[in-house]
Amino acid sequence: MRPLAAIVDLAAIVHNYRLAKRCAPGRQAFAVVKANAYGHGVREVVTALHEVADGFAVASLEEAAEVRAMHGEARILLLEGCFEASEYPIAAQLGLDLVVQNAAQAGALLASEPSWPLNVWLKLDSGMHRLGFAAAELRGWHGRLRAAPQVAELNLLSHFACADERGHPFTELQVERFLELLDLDFEQRSLANSAAVLTIPAAHMDWLRPGIMLYGASPFAELGAAELGLQPAMTLAARVIAVREVAVGESVGYGATWVAERPSRIATVSCGYADGYPRHAPSGTPLLVEGRRAALAGRVSMDMLTVDITDLPEAGIDSPVELWGANLPVDEVAAACGTIGYELLTKVTARVPRRYIG
Numbered sequence: 001m002r003p004l005a006a007i008v009d010l011a012a013i014v015h016n017y018r019l020a021k022r023c024a025p026g027r028q029a030f031a032v033v034k035a036n037a038y039g040h041g042v043r044e045v046v047t048a049l050h051e052v053a054d055g056f057a058v059a060s061l062e063e064a065a066e067v068r069a070m071h072g073e074a075r076i077l078l079l080e081g082c083f084e085a086s087e088y089p090i091a092a093q094l095g096l097d098l099v100v101q102n103a104a105q106a107g108a109l110l111a112s113e114p115s116w117p118l119n120v121w122l123k124l125d126s127g128m129h130r131l132g133f134a135a136a137e138l139r140g141w142h143g144r145l146r147a148a149p150q151v152a153e154l155n156l157l158s159h160f161a162c163a164d165e166r167g168h169p170f171t172e173l174q175v176e177r178f179l180e181l182l183d184l185d186f187e188q189r190s191l192a193n194s195a196a197v198l199t200i201p202a203a204h205m206d207w208l209r210p211g212i213m214l215y216g217a218s219p220f221a222e223l224g225a226a227e228l229g230l231q232p233a234m235t236l237a238a239r240v241i242a243v244r245e246v247a248v249g250e251s252v253g254y255g256a257t258w259v260a261e262r263p264s265r266i267a268t269v270s271c272g273y274a275d276g277y278p279r280h281a282p283s284g285t286p287l288l289v290e291g292r293r294a295a296l297a298g299r300v301s302m303d304m305l306t307v308d309i310t311d312l313p314e315a316g317i318d319s320p321v322e323l324w325g326a327n328l329p330v331d332e333v334a335a336a337c338g339t340i341g342y343e344l345l346t347k348v349t350a351r352v353p354r355r356y357i358g
Contacts, residue, residue: 003239003270003318006348007325008040010048011358012231016214017049019229020197024204028054029197030077030190032211034063039276039345040215040234041354046070048358055097057209061087068094077121077209080131081105088112088150099123099157101131106141109150117152120145121190124181126174128161135181142184155188156181160203163195164219175202195219198228217341218331225329234345235325236277236352239318240289242268243309252306253298258283264310267294269321272303276348277323278337281305285336288322289315 020029031053032038037045046056046067055075058064061083064076077097082088085108091098092114100106101123109120122141125132133141145151158178162168178191189205194213196203212218216232218225225232246252246264267289273279277300285296289309297308309315324330330341337344 001353003241004275005237005353005355006039007235007237007355007357008044009231009233009235009326009358010044010356012216012233013040013045013214014048014052014358015231016216016233017052017210020194020208020210020213023197024192024201024208027204027206027208029208029210030055030057030075031214032057032079032209033067034059034079034211035346038212038215038342039348041356042066043070044354044356045214050074055207057211061090061094064091064094064096068096075119081123082108085112088118089114092116092118097121097153097155100141100145102133103137103141106145110144110148112150114150117150119153119155120151121155121157121188122186124156124158124178126158126177127170128159128174130159132158135177138181139184146185153187154185155190156184156186157190160191160193160196163193163200163203164221166199166220166222171196171200175200178203193219212342215345217329217345221335225331232326232329234330234348235327236271236323236348237325238269238271238321238323240267240307240309240315240321241270241304241317243316244268251298254301255299258298258306262310264297264308265312265315266297267307267309267315267319267321269305269307270303271305271321271323272301274302274349275352276344277305278339278344278347281333281337285333286328288328290319291322291327 033056036042056067057077081099097119099121123132162170190207191205192203192208197208216230246260252258271277279300294307297306324333334341
């Protein structure tokens, strides 16, 4: 087998979920497992959280059906709602909690004939301007849905735009806009994503929605996961498959973008952009070889990348390589690549085998 695997520590995910709950005593939490549990494997993650999670949140009906097949009782929140009228009876059959985020969805719900009423979450556009009702429009739909036979619980939900920037004034404004609607009769409320769970107690409400924190990455640029008490869940591990000596002035990789400024040892590693490692990662991006730091040298190829191991005389063919994980935070690698940990984790492709521990 090709020496590359994503090693997923399920115990770390359980730890991170429990940390979210400790941040907001008495609240319940939807574990966000959309996008194949952020690339970690939804079946294994849901199974690991089966006994501890209050509910799960997903992005599509297909994801919801997969989670329901593994967990017959948990609440499952469909974050973007239904996209077609035919999906409402299916959502009811699956027993989903359903986000309703615009007039078309609300009208389709009222025109549907589900087998039993749904728990509905009206989404407020509190300022992100991506999904949701304006406050005045939401007030109008509240009365119509409150009396509708298709609705069991009627709940309120919104989403932060800047909670990952601590102290951002827009976050306070969004909280205020959310609270202004609480004169309406709602059974449950949800506002806090990972960043808000960790740092904004005023946003905790009835249900939390921890996402990236479950997987041991930080939602903050200036605060690392370890500082927050989070445990990394995925280690992307490979091996050195070739080593060569490169003379001064010689280049490495496509485009000849990296040129040796000293006699160098270059290791070729069994991971590339077809595995999900970012092609745009610049030379100098950190990796660990034999547990020691080394730097990416040259462009990432489809199946391989190259690393400068000149200062690691102990490294050679078959040396272990950590692209990110337990000893090298995914957020640090992401920052070097000009992106965020969310993207790196979710882009690990299906051809990389997942191996589960914990």
